[in-house]
Amino acid sequence: MRKPGVSKTRESILKFIPDFIDQRGYSPTVRDIVKGCQLSSTAVVQHHLNVLEKAGFIHRDPEVFRSIQLVEKDIIAVPLLGTVAAGQPIPVPDSNSWTSTPEESLKLPRDLVGGRDNIYALRVKGMSMIDALIADGDIVVMESAQNMEDGEMAAVWLKEEQEVTLKKLYREPGRLRLQPANEQMKPIYVKPENVELQGKVVAVLRKLNR
Amino acid sequence: MRKPGVSKTRESILKFIPDFIDQRGYSPTVRDIVKGCQLSSTAVVQHHLNVLEKAGFIHRDPEVFRSIQLVEKDIIAVPLLGTVAAGQPIPVPDSNSWTSTPEESLKLPRDLVGGRDNIYALRVKGMSMIDALIADGDIVVMESAQNMEDGEMAAVWLKEEQEVTLKKLYREPGRLRLQPANEQMKPIYVKPENVELQGKVVAVLRKLNR
DNA sequence: TTGTTCTATAAACGATTGTTTCATAAACAA
DNA sequence: TTGTTTATGAAACAATCGTTTATAGAACAA
Numbered sequence: 001m002r003k004p005g006v007s008k009t010r011e012s013i014l015k016f017i018p019d020f021i022d023q024r025g026y027s028p029t030v031r032d033i034v035k036g037c038q039l040s041s042t043a044v045v046q047h048h049l050n051v052l053e054k055a056g057f058i059h060r061d062p063e064v065f066r067s068i069q070l071v072e073k074d075i076i077a078v079p080l081l082g083t084v085a086a087g088q089p090i091p092v093p094d095s096n097s098w099t100s101t102p103e104e105s106l107k108l109p110r111d112l113v114g115g116r117d118n119i120y121a122l123r124v125k126g127m128s129m130i131d132a133l134i135a136d137g138d139i140v141v142m143e144s145a146q147n148m149e150d151g152e153m154a155a156v157w158l159k160e161e162q163e164v165t166l167k168k169l170y171r172e173p174g175r176l177r178l179q180p181a182n183e184q185m186k187p188i189y190v191k192p193e194n195v196e197l198q199g200k201v202v203a204v205l206r207k208l209n210r
Numbered sequence: 211m212r213k214p215g216v217s218k219t220r221e222s223i224l225k226f227i228p229d230f231i232d233q234r235g236y237s238p239t240v241r242d243i244v245k246g247c248q249l250s251s252t253a254v255v256q257h258h259l260n261v262l263e264k265a266g267f268i269h270r271d272p273e274v275f276r277s278i279q280l281v282e283k284d285i286i287a288v289p290l291l292g293t294v295a296a297g298q299p300i301p302v303p304d305s306n307s308w309t310s311t312p313e314e315s316l317k318l319p320r321d322l323v324g325g326r327d328n329i330y331a332l333r334v335k336g337m338s339m340i341d342a343l344i345a346d347g348d349i350v351v352m353e354s355a356q357n358m359e360d361g362e363m364a365a366v367w368l369k370e371e372q373e374v375t376l377k378k379l380y381r382e383p384g385r386l387r388l389q390p391a392n393e394q395m396k397p398i399y400v401k402p403e404n405v406e407l408q409g410k411v412v413a414v415l416r417k418l419n420r
Numbered sequence: 421t422t423g424t425t426c427t428a429t430a431a432a433c434g435a436t437t438g439t440t441t442c443a444t445a446a447a448c449a450a
Numbered sequence: 451t452t453g454t455t456t457a458t459g460a461a462a463c464a465a466t467c468g469t470t471t472a473t474a475g476a477a478c479a480a
Contacts, residue, residue, distance in 0.1 A: 024271070025279045026237060029467055041429050046469070061234070065275040065436065065467055069235045109317045112417060127393060133343045135391055153418045181345055183337060204416035207322060208363045239437055251459045256439070275437055275466065445458070
């Protein structure tokens, strides 16, 4: 082989595919890749594509032209499972919610939710979340999670107060500190027994007008 | 013609294409459309696709299989033009900013910005926008606009105070009322000469963690 | 060395698919 | 009616493109 650097043929293919899609709007053919990556035969590409598919990087429909897809899509559909209002728990999805068709779903750029699983969205009703800088009509993107790290924004249900609140959560000896997103506001302190973790807040989305 | 309702063949094609793309991840062939819309010949589809392309609904690359694309894409790249901080005007893009490559760009779902033009995004630095329920690190999506309707969220530069603020804007006799998004806060009233409109707020985006 | 595995080259086959042609039917205006 | 434009149908052609086969070089271990 004359080109020593081409040992990374596969990575060059993996880089070429999204470039091509971005530029042309559809997937490359085997022969497009031959040209684009300066290879000399379709069989090389065929082989590498098989490897890449087996490794889970791409997906192809057999016998379908231009069907190469990067497995990581850049847009994701998040189910909009309901609304949050003052004085009532956040709807926590059970296993059914994921399979049954949600009333509505939200298309979000993948990088907004990262690689997380179990993502869902809720519409906020009323101004009860105002100390988390969340207004009526905002959409919160949640991750249902059992454990949190200090400083993460969590949705917690306060049993005594019978209300849900969105706060940054810090463990302290014998108590939890709930810190509002609005740093000018004072934190509140609660007993661990009084809180029920309902999820992490992944993102907040506010659409003005229309 | 046996089917009288098929006068809307074209609309059925226009509906079929995104459905197919959503489901399969690539564009349909002429023959896929024949099946999907229950037509009987590729020539019919060919004809309608030509009409649709001339009308600007779709785009095709001649001789390229599966190259049909809907002209309206569902994701849009918004230039991230800078940051907003307390006590300094919002960077208003000049004509250069649109052509020159921005440092960064933000992929957003198209429906977030609607059909608007002249959209750009800014990262908020500091807590100076807290009364608009906007925190440090939030991203505001702006539309550069000359005129506003009452009740729209605007970014205005207050000349005397030398600061920018995000408020809902209402015209009143002899003055402007600037209403914070946080309805618990009082509005402020300013003379029209004291304000300089810098844009409309289209959306707010808050990404937590990572 | 030998064998094995991964990668590269060349060429050909055959399926998929865009395009064209010709003929027919419908819709509509003058 | 007549003519004109637009939509439909069936079939065939030609280009694109996925796939296969057969061969060989390179890297590496035993």
